[in-house]
Amino acid sequence: MEEVKSFKDLSLEVVEAGICGKCGGCVSFCSAGELNALRMGKNELPQYISEENCLKCGICYLICPQTHTLDGELQEKFSWKLPVGSYQKVISAQTTNEKIRKICTDGGVVTSLLMYLLERNLINGAIVSKKIGPFARKATIAKTHEELLEAAGSAFSGSLHLEELGGKYTTYTPILSTVKSLEGKYLQDIAVVGTPCQINAIRKMQCMGIIPAHLVKYTIGLFCTENFSFDDVARERLEKKLDINLSDIVKLNIKDDFMITLTKDVTIHIPLAEIDEVARPACSACQDFSNEYADISVGGLGSPDGYTTTLIRTESGSSIFDGALRKGYIRERTFESAEVSKLEKTKMMAKIVSHSRRKKMRAKKRLSKLTRGGALSGKT
Ligand SMILES: Cc1cc2nc3c(=O)[nH]c(=O)nc-3n(C[C@H](O)[C@H](O)[C@H](O)COP(=O)(O)OP(=O)(O)OC[C@H]3O[C@@H](n4cnc5c(N)ncnc54)[C@H](O)[C@@H]3O)c2cc1C
Ligand code: SF4
Numbered sequence: 001m002e003e004v005k006s007f008k009d010l011s012l013e014v015v016e017a018g019i020c021g022k023c024g025g026c027v028s029f030c031s032a033g034e035l036n037a038l039r040m041g042k043n044e045l046p047q048y049i050s051e052e053n054c055l056k057c058g059i060c061y062l063i064c065p066q067t068h069t070l071d072g073e074l075q076e077k078f079s080w081k082l083p084v085g086s087y088q089k090v091i092s093a094q095t096t097n098e099k100i101r102k103i104c105t106d107g108g109v110v111t112s113l114l115m116y117l118l119e120r121n122l123i124n125g126a127i128v129s130k131k132i133g134p135f136a137r138k139a140t141i142a143k144t145h146e147e148l149l150e151a152a153g154s155a156f157s158g159s160l161h162l163e164e165l166g167g168k169y170t171t172y173t174p175i176l177s178t179v180k181s182l183e184g185k186y187l188q189d190i191a192v193v194g195t196p197c198q199i200n201a202i203r204k205m206q207c208m209g210i211i212p213a214h215l216v217k218y219t220i221g222l223f224c225t226e227n228f229s230f231d232d233v234a235r236e237r238l239e240k241k242l243d244i245n246l247s248d249i250v251k252l253n254i255k256d257d258f259m260i261t262l263t264k265d266v267t268i269h270i271p272l273a274e275i276d277e278v279a280r281p282a283c284s285a286c287q288d289f290s291n292e293y294a295d296i297s298v299g300g301l302g303s304p305d306g307y308t309t310t311l312i313r314t315e316s317g318s319s320i321f322d323g324a325l326r327k328g329y330i331r332e333r334t335f336e337s338a339e340v341s342k343l344e345k346t347k348m349m350a351k352i353v354s355h356s357r358r359k360k361m362r363a364k365k366r367l368s369k370l371t372r373g374g375a376l377s378g379k380t
């Protein structure tokens with residue numbers, strides 16, 4: 001019988017290898033939670049509090065987005081195929097709600113779908129990432145319109161000062177402890193908006209029947225090239241290199257490149273390679289750009305400003321998109337003819353495929369370095 005891999009293996013293969021995404025999934029869902037086996041320790045990395053209390057159940061290892069034991073099972077369940085997973089169709093769409101349109105990141109499809117689900121009582125709440133400042137968000141369970149609006153978009157109010165963040169800047173929000181907190185909240189049907197690593201962990205939990213992941217009825221997955229985390233030293237370097245003051249940023253977005261909108265209402269485009277130094281090390285080992293196991297995947301890539309590129313993958317995804325469309329929460333981008341529509345959709349898919357391939361190649365390179373150099377102990 002194959003030996004069960006425990007946190008000891010996870011620590012060696014992921015944490016010490018420098019590819020831990022600091023999602024907190026292993027700690028939040030540890031079977032020995034009450035025995036205090038694990039904690040998020042130094043640098044927000046998971047560690048044993050007491051190895052003796054570890055039940056060696058293997059759950060932490062299996063659900064970690066950086067391990068691949070359950071890949072086969074997931075692929076079968078979601079009829080996964082290269083190069084971007086299974087999908088029914090690709091659409092460029094936008095919100096019909098003026099309030100959402102003014103604050104959303106791209107076309108406001110995410111917030112509109114969640115509004116539709118909430119208003120039709122198809123969900124009791126949605127796990128979203130509320131803005132608490134530039135480079136700082138917090139996962140929360142939104143149960144009202146207002147709470148959904150607080151999470152929409154990637155624009156910041158100018159009144160918040162970066163100094164309040166204590167030298168820690170990040171675009172990443174851990175959401176898995178919020179998923180765990182659904183236990184005992186008497187909520188039933190939940191939607192989750194997350195990055196590919198987050199949706200991947202939730203899908204693995206669902207595969208294994210881990211409670212309360214079964215409460216997640218709808219997953220809206222964001223496209224994701226990478227996330228950024230940095231400190232004051234890196235901030236200073238970055239400001240010098242880009243010749244901007246980060247406190248002047250009013251909006252961040254990624255499509256083909258990283259887009260920074262400044263208070264002067266100027267948007268600068270930065271090739272992703274130029275800000276590699278502040279990307280999270282875990283992201284370079286991540287293989288999923290288009291959120292391959294979500295019900296619906298969304299991004300700005302391939303759509304004009306004001307629209308969200310939407311990949312409908314599962315039956316659940318299709319039913320909520322069609323419902324929201326029928327009820328007038330969102331509208332599709334229109335084209336002058338069927339041929340133009342077909343051509344634009346082909347171009348949109350080509351971009352998604354190209355970004356997905358690039359990301360898989362990057363991960364392959366990074367992971368091969370880890371194994372070749374015996375670099376499971378290699379630092380990033
Ligand atoms: C870190 C990150 C990286 C991305 N990278 C790409 C990319 O490389 N290419 C691309 O085309 N698109 C990328 N996207 C997706 C894109 O920025 C938009 O989020 C997407 O197009 C949806 O736009 P919208 O207007 O429909 O969403 P909105 O209606 O504005 O809603 C945005 C939703 O995103 C959630 N959210 C915001 N930040 C986070 C976060 N850090 N973690 C989890 N959820 C969050 C909010 O809770 C909200 O529900 C990325 C998004 C994020 C958050
Ligand atoms: S008890 Fe299970 S989930 Fe917790 S650390 Fe040990 S192996 Fe991981």
Ligand code: SF4
Pocket residue numbers: 010014015019020021022023024025026027046060063064065066
């Ligand atoms: S990526 Fe998440 S689940 Fe994996 S070791 Fe890091 S914190 Fe734990």
Ligand code: SF4
Pocket residue numbers: 021172195196197198224225226227280282283284286287288
């Ligand atoms: S690239 Fe995105 S999905 Fe992958 S680990 Fe980083 S944040 Fe998660």
